[in-house]
Amino acid sequence: MKRKKSLGFNGLLNGVRSALNLVFPLITFPYITRVLSVGSVGAYNFSNTYVGYFILLAGLGISTYAVREGAKYRDNREKLSKFASEIFAINLWSTVVSYVLLFMSLLIFRNLQTYLLFILIFSVQIFFTTVGIEWIYIINEDYSYITARSIIFKIISIVMLFLLVKSRNDYLWYAGITVFSSVGSNVLNYINANKICDIRLTTNINWKKHLKPIFIIFASTLAVNIYLSSDTTILGIMKSDYDVGIYSITVKIYNIVATLLGSVMTVTVPRLSMLMGQGKMKEYKETFIRVINVLALLVIPGTIGLMMLSQEIVLLIAGPKYLESTNALRIIGLAVIFSNFSFVFYNCVLIPAKREKQGLFNTIAAAIVNVLLNICLIPMFAYDGTSFSTVVAEIMTTVMNFWAGKDIIKSTVFSKRVIHNLFTVLIASIFVAISCWICKLIFASLLLRIGASVISSGIVYFVALVLLKNELVVSKLKR
Structure with missing residues (x-):
């Protein structure tokens, strides 16, 4: 547990895991839409979404809070065990409350009886998400276990899908397999957690200490979920289903790219929480500089590539019917x-x-701000206005979050190392845009255009970073 784990390797593992979570639906959904009826697919999606709200409720802000506080005790098994037992007990109580509210809703809203079997199957996820205690593994930075487990259960689920879902009547099998792929390994998580700490059922909980930050984090999670879904809701109210359909493709592609590019950053949270919690601010700032530099190195050229190849990506993923989403994708x-x-x-x-x-x-x-901008811009610009509103909201959140922590990170964000790294990335990203533009002119085939753009822009980006003496790239080459 005291062995220091590589942030780079953990980032790679989490990237693989995120990619797998994105690829799994791309493999299964085309098969399911051909086997099951449209009505069954609709009932499946509604029920899964409905239960998702209760999974969110059961989770509260516990995972984020647990990682922050638990990271301080990572090298002290006794303290970590006491803390983890208290958090697990709180999570069990919130799970009970979530189940009570779910079953009450089934009694109150009679039309939900149509989806009863689906909802009951999906509701298993509520309990097993709690039992899964994945936050323990995040605290311990054990991403090799998390990734290996995810790969194994996803592969098993795909095999089960093709073996068991063969006709229109197999929709409940599909729901069960979805649950299995999502939380099937969580019992193993609970058993395996004993290698990290000793989790016991306890009634000795410091409610006053834990509840307030948990509820604040939960409220923030709710606010994010509301503002991420409000754009689609307002667009649907003010425009048509057609506009929502076009925008849904934009959001889907945006989420895929943002998730893949950002997945490597998730692994830094427990390390930075531990360093700050233990008062190791010099090491914290040094690690934070690396995090900012790596993030810029990945997301800036990735964004340039997305904007340059928006039309090609839309054609590849959604087809010519959704070409109108190209401009919205460039904006978002x-x-x-x-x-x-x-x-x-x-x-x-x-x-x-x-x-x-x-x-x-x-x-x-x-x-x-996002909601107000949507109301103002959607009547004239439709989904383009919605995309612009999202950009403004994200810029605003970024600036405000930085400002709230400027006393901690101002000296690192504006350090010579970060500024030089950002300069090299911006200059090198210009060559990414040029490379994509040339490939668009040369290649007629969609796949060749995308493939050549990705490969050539990757090469010229790397060469430009070396010539500009980017700190991260040069240090890796010297090793």
């Missing part, structure tokens, strides 16, 4: 940069510094 592409920096400022600075209340205020303020 800018949000990839700011959403990832906002994530780092919030989770790696404000949360470890126990400033979650300021983070909540920032999120609510951005949500209000």
Whole structure:
């Protein structure tokens, strides 16, 4: 447990895991849409979404809080065991409350009886998500276990899908397999956690200490969920289903790119929480500089590539029917940069510094601005206006989160190392744009255009970084 784990290797593992979570639906969904009826697929999606709200409720803000506080005790098994037992007990209580509210809703809203079997199957996820205690493994930075487990259960689930879902009547099998792929390994998580700490059922809980920050983090999570879904809701109210359909493709592609580019940053949260919690601020700032530099190195060229190849990506993923989403995708592409920096400022600075209340205020303020901008822009610009509103909201959140933690990170963000790194990345990213533009002119084939753009831009980007003496790239080459 005391062995220091590589942030780079953990970032790679988490990137693989995130990619797998994105690829799994791409493999299964085309098969399911051909086997099951449209009505069954609709019932499946509604039920899964409905139960998702209760999973969110059961989780509260526990995982984020647990990682922040638990990281301090990572090298002390006794203290970590006591803390983990208290958090697990709180999570069990919130799970009970979630189940009670779910079953009450089934009794109150009679039309939900149509989806009863689906909802009951999906509700298993509530309990097993709690039992899974994944936050223990995040605290311990054990991403090799998390990734290996995820790969194994995803492969098993795909095999089960093709073996068991063969006709229109197998929709419940599909729901069960989805649950299995999501939380099937969580019993193993609970058993295996004994290698890290000793989790016991306890009634000796310091409610006063834990509940307030948990609820504030939960409120912030809710605010994020509301403002992320409000754009689609307002677009649907003010425009048509057609506009929502076009925008849904934009959001889907944006989420894929943002998730993949940002996944390597998630692994830094427990390390930075531990360093700040233990008062090792010199090491914290040094690690934070590396985090900012790596983030810029990935998301800026990634965003440039997304904006340059928006039309090709839409054609590849959604087909010519959705070409109108190209401009909206170019606009919302800018949000990839700011959403990832906002994530780092919030989770790696404000949360470890126990400033979650300021983070909540920032999120609510951005949500209000986002809603107002949507109301103003949608009538004239439709989904393009919605994309622009998202970009503004993400910029606003990034600036406010930075400002709330400026006393901690101002000297690192504006250090010569970070500024030089950012300069080299921006210059090198210009060559990414040029490379994509040339490939678009040369190649007629869609796949060749995308493939050549990715490969050539990757090469010229790397060469440019070497010539510009980017610190991260040069240090890796010297090793």
